[in-house]
Amino acid sequence: MILAATIAVASTARVFSGTVDEPAHLAAGMQWLTTGEYSYDLQHPPLGRIAAALGPYVRGVRSTNDPAVYDEGAKILGSGARYSDMLASARHGELVFFVLLTLVVWFWARSLLGDAGAAIATLLLVTNPNVLAHAGLATTDIACAATTTLALFLAVRWVESPTMPRALAFGVGAALAVGSRLSALAFVGGALVVCYALYAWVTRRATIDKARGAPSALAQVGASAAVFLLVIWAIYRFAIGPMHPGGASVPAPAFLAGVDTFLLHGSSGHPSFLLGTPANRGWWYYFPVALAVKTPIPLLLLSIVGAAVALADAKARRDWRTAVPVAAALAMLAISTTVRVDLGVRLILPMYPLLAIVAAQGAIRLWSDRAARAARGRAMVGALLAWSLLIVVRAHPDHLSYFNALAGDHPEHVLVDSNLDWGQDLYRLRDTIVARGIRDTVRVAYFGTADISAAGVPNARELGLHERPTGWIAASETYLAGEWVGRAYDWLLDYPAVARIGPSMRLWYVPPATATTDSLRRSAR
Numbered sequence: 001m002i003l004a005a006t007i008a009v010a011s012t013a014r015v016f017s018g019t020v021d022e023p024a025h026l027a028a029g030m031q032w033l034t035t036g037e038y039s040y041d042l043q044h045p046p047l048g049r050i051a052a053a054l055g056p057y058v059r060g061v062r063s064t065n066d067p068a069v070y071d072e073g074a075k076i077l078g079s080g081a082r083y084s085d086m087l088a089s090a091r092h093g094e095l096v097f098f099v100l101l102t103l104v105v106w107f108w109a110r111s112l113l114g115d116a117g118a119a120i121a122t123l124l125l126v127t128n129p130n131v132l133a134h135a136g137l138a139t140t141d142i143a144c145a146a147t148t149t150l151a152l153f154l155a156v157r158w159v160e161s162p163t164m165p166r167a168l169a170f171g172v173g174a175a176l177a178v179g180s181r182l183s184a185l186a187f188v189g190g191a192l193v194v195c196y197a198l199y200a201w202v203t204r205r206a207t208i209d210k211a212r213g214a215p216s217a218l219a220q221v222g223a224s225a226a227v228f229l230l231v232i233w234a235i236y237r238f239a240i241g242p243m244h245p246g247g248a249s250v251p252a253p254a255f256l257a258g259v260d261t262f263l264l265h266g267s268s269g270h271p272s273f274l275l276g277t278p279a280n281r282g283w284w285y286y287f288p289v290a291l292a293v294k295t296p297i298p299l300l301l302l303s304i305v306g307a308a309v310a311l312a313d314a315k316a317r318r319d320w321r322t323a324v325p326v327a328a329a330l331a332m333l334a335i336s337t338t339v340r341v342d343l344g345v346r347l348i349l350p351m352y353p354l355l356a357i358v359a360a361q362g363a364i365r366l367w368s369d370r371a372a373r374a375a376r377g378r379a380m381v382g383a384l385l386a387w388s389l390l391i392v393v394r395a396h397p398d399h400l401s402y403f404n405a406l407a408g409d410h411p412e413h414v415l416v417d418s419n420l421d422w423g424q425d426l427y428r429l430r431d432t433i434v435a436r437g438i439r440d441t442v443r444v445a446y447f448g449t450a451d452i453s454a455a456g457v458p459n460a461r462e463l464g465l466h467e468r469p470t471g472w473i474a475a476s477e478t479y480l481a482g483e484w485v486g487r488a489y490d491w492l493l494d495y496p497a498v499a500r501i502g503p504s505m506r507l508w509y510v511p512p513a514t515a516t517t518d519s520l521r522r523s524a525r
Helices: 002-010 022-035 047-058 069-077 081-092 095-126 129-135 141-160 164-180 183-203 217-235 253-268 286-294 297-317 320-336 351-368 374-395 426-435 490-494 512-524
Strands: 240-242 249-251 272-274 277-279 442-445 460-462 471-476 499-501 505-510
Touching: 002 095, 002 129, 022 047, 022 069, 022 081, 047 081, 047 095, 047 141, 047 164, 069 081, 095 129, 095 141, 095 297, 095 320, 095 351, 095 374, 129 141, 129 351, 129 374, 141 164, 141 183, 141 320, 141 351, 164 183, 164 217, 183 297, 183 320, 217 253, 240 253, 249 253, 272 286, 286 320, 297 320, 297 351, 297 374, 320 351, 351 374, 426 442, 426 499, 426 505
Parallel strands: 442 460, 442 471
Antiparallel strands: 240 249, 272 277, 471 505, 499 505
16 A cells, blocks of 8 residues: 555656745755755754755755755756656655654554554545645645654653663654654644543553653653754754844754744744635634545545544553544644634644544444444445545546535635645646647736746736736736635636636636727726
8 A cells, every 4th residue: 555655646746836835845855865954944844854855965966055945946947857857866865754643653553452453544645636646746744744643652761661772762752753843842742642541541640651661750751852852953053153134053053043033933923815805814623624625535534533532541541552543633723723824734734643543443443343233344444445445446547636526616706725736737738839829928817836937837927916908818817716816816716717727726718809899898897
């Protein structure tokens, strides 16, 4: 299953043009590899970015030291065939995190449910289009999901048997998670607090006893913290310097400055869209809604069953470990309701490996039920797992834009941005223009950072906010929804689109006579 999913993810690398964030991540990783410095967009740590830059670096690409991060990314990518090659190479670098994630889920589920449960958890993970989508992009999302899950699993193993090697392993895992994305500070920290409360409730004691012959638990925690700090410093190349010009020198100044920027961004908001409404400050219920409409329904249903099973078993059997995945997932969801940056289900991607384990707990319970309804339970499990396979096969290669049936026929009315349209369909726009034999200029309202001509789109020109041109026009769903641009492109919706460009764009042809007539009608009204 892991091999098949990895091949499926790798096969999408040349299907999609660069998404919004990929050039910046590639530029920052290349700067780290080439110069040893790290100054681009500090609120994102280096680990996933380094993986993205490794492929192009091995192929001889080096940083050009452009002060603007997106311009630097564009120079690294180049244009034409080079653009496609460099982008695919960067994306393939993230596959190591995808494989790591699948293996952690396998081993964690196996420790709770045996081989069958591990197989089911792995199946539910690798048939989740959201996970496959971000495993195939040169961003920090899959790195964060993999390392956050690893850190939580290592924490559970340490509590099971508190030895110094396990404490040190957790320190490394936690540092890798934070070195992938700063949100891991909240996700790992919050999940650990909730799971400690779960441990205290189930075991009826607040202390964690050390293993026989091991140092005290407090000493192990201290050693774990020291290793955490050392690995974070290593990820930032043991840099020492001021966080800001003229300030005092500190270890890993880019990390500390990044935490400061991250917290400011998280509290100040960002343009986003939900249920037909654009906003800048977000909604507390954004991520619960995103989870409801973006998660495969079989995973949702089995997760509900699994959550009930895990909590009941924790209470009845006094085994706190069975409820850790659901408790950690709920902690992450609760934390997500407090932030002001609502940029897609990708920001809570670490929930999905936990939900896969929870769902496997539900599936195993339904399958092994010895009551009269056992046959129905097994049939239900078989049908849901088959449905999961069907979902991912039907979604391929458009994993990014997957929505379940709860989103209805027009998911663009529910969510846009990285949930649907992240600027990924310029190659398809190119192919459509060529297939239709369009030789006139095509004006493009494109939500993305890729250079349209570098991606090979012929005869293209950017459509201005206040233009009302005739002829061929392509527009991204995010802009049509009003995110970032208000109602600037609403006028296009008065015309029928002649084609869809993947799930993320629409193409129009506006005849001159029609445009003039419609303009006069609007003026008269």
